[in-house]
Amino acid sequence: MTKAFLRAENIVSGYGKLHVINGANIHIDEREMVTVIGPNGSGKSTLIKTLIGLVKIFDGRVTIRDEERGWLDVQTRKRQMKPDEIIREGIPLGYVPQLNNVFPSLTIEENLKMGLFVKKWDSYYHERSEQIFESFPILRERINQRASLLSGGERQMLALARALMPAPKLLILDEPTAALAPNLAEEMLQLIVSLKNTAGISILLVEQRAKRSLELSDRGYVLVTGMIAAKGPAKELLSEDKIRKLYLGDRAKKEKEVG
């Protein structure tokens, strides 16, 4: 029924000679929301950066299904596509990094246009931005301001809006709520879920708010020291005692056990 969209098989990747990811398998289906959780430094950011070619891949491969062209090898040890190549190839990916996710010295309009960089942005910008402003009205009001003048929450909105400009099929988000107050974080997560539900976008989410994001997701992965320690439907992960204790901040139980 649902079709796979992205597959990453036996990924080994890292920086320089350092292996950070040691043989991870993940996949994302169409219209699916998948969350990756795991302790700090376990390699979550590295894993998703590997998918888009920001990190060197030592072994394994990443493939993405294209409507017309079928399965495309995006990352293999032999040929690694750089992020700009992937975008120029017309592979409908959107990525919002954990840090530095807007262009601070560009105006909001220019930031949004950068989302359309590989297209003829003059002809698409108007139509796409009107659609984006429906979800992010605040961006329209401040369209000619520099992004550096935005608050943390507004920046996160802009980062997401920029990634949505080219109408991607898969959105990869690295801790989009990290810098947000709890109420804003919940708003952001709801917005992300609505993207999946209304626009049919697949979501790959890395989150510190592990419990809440699993509750909203279809499936989840637990990444520990560069390996997938657990995976499955989000509901199952949420109900597993060990995972709740170790990764979901179920403090009451943890303390009981220690005490």
Place this chain on the structure above:
Amino acid sequence: MTLPNLLNHATLALVYAGVLIMLTIGLNMVYSVLKFSNFAHAEWVTMGMFASWWFLQILSYILPWDTAHLLNNLFVHAVFGFLIVGIFGILGEVLVFDRLRKLKAGLDSAIVASIAIGLIVRNFLAMVFGAYPEPNRAICPTCTSQPSLPGFLPDLNNIVTIKLVENDPIFGTQWIRINASGILIIVTSIAMVLAIDYVFRHTKFGIAMRATADSIELAQVSGVDTRRIVHYTWFLAAGLTGMGAAIYRPYLTGPFNSLTGLYMLLPFFAVVILGGVGSFRGGIIAAIIIAYARQATVVIFSWFQYPGGLEEILEEHIGFTITFSPGYADAIPFVILIIVLLIRPRGIAGSVEATRERV
């Protein structure tokens, strides 16, 4: 007492501001995209002078009939300066800076490398040209070191004087006195500023360049080929500097040599830092401030040297001689620089936001 010739000083300052603008745009551009201070910038200036000078000689040699300067004119020399220095800029990236980056060398290594490149080029030029370049009239009797402009501005040393008042008891003499070369510097610097501002703000290439300066990774995931942007940055930054140097050369009163650019490097850095490193508009404002502050100091110092001025007063009453030679005004840009940095640590255009973003 009568006023000094303020109008004339203001004109001189305007030309100096134009020179600073033309020759610092490239330094700023490289900093904003590549995040390091390129000390070889001094040699881009020197090379621009040598390249345009050489082209003048070559054109004089192969086009002896071109006495009307249809081809052998300053504009053509400036374009040549742009290309040669621009290519040199790309070469630095391909041969040195790109390799350093791939080896994960830090920005400090890039700075030291740029100092080394500058030193090599400077000494190479000295080896080839000696103290200063001179045309070889045995080979090329028509050669000259005077660059020329066609028809409408025939002689760059031709001085235009517009007198507003002369020997007025209060206003003294006020005139605007400028030669064709000075006018060309002002016009070129304004044209450069307008053109670059347009490119940065209204073209896809310019926006991509600013985006790359903000975040290489984010630009890449937006589909920007950042390596290409980096190459264009070097070409444009070096080229504009080479072109500016070619336009500036005829304004020099003495012959230039392999050290000419180096002597100007500190004022260049003063402009860039005062403006807020990497800020195009800040740099323009800083160039104007520095040029006018320097010239104002010249006026004040000369005034101190008048009969009955501060210099005499000090000597008579304290028996202590301080020479207020206008030449010492060269220190003023740095006095301003330090004062501004104490108030705004990131320069005129640098903001607290920018600091936050770099974390």
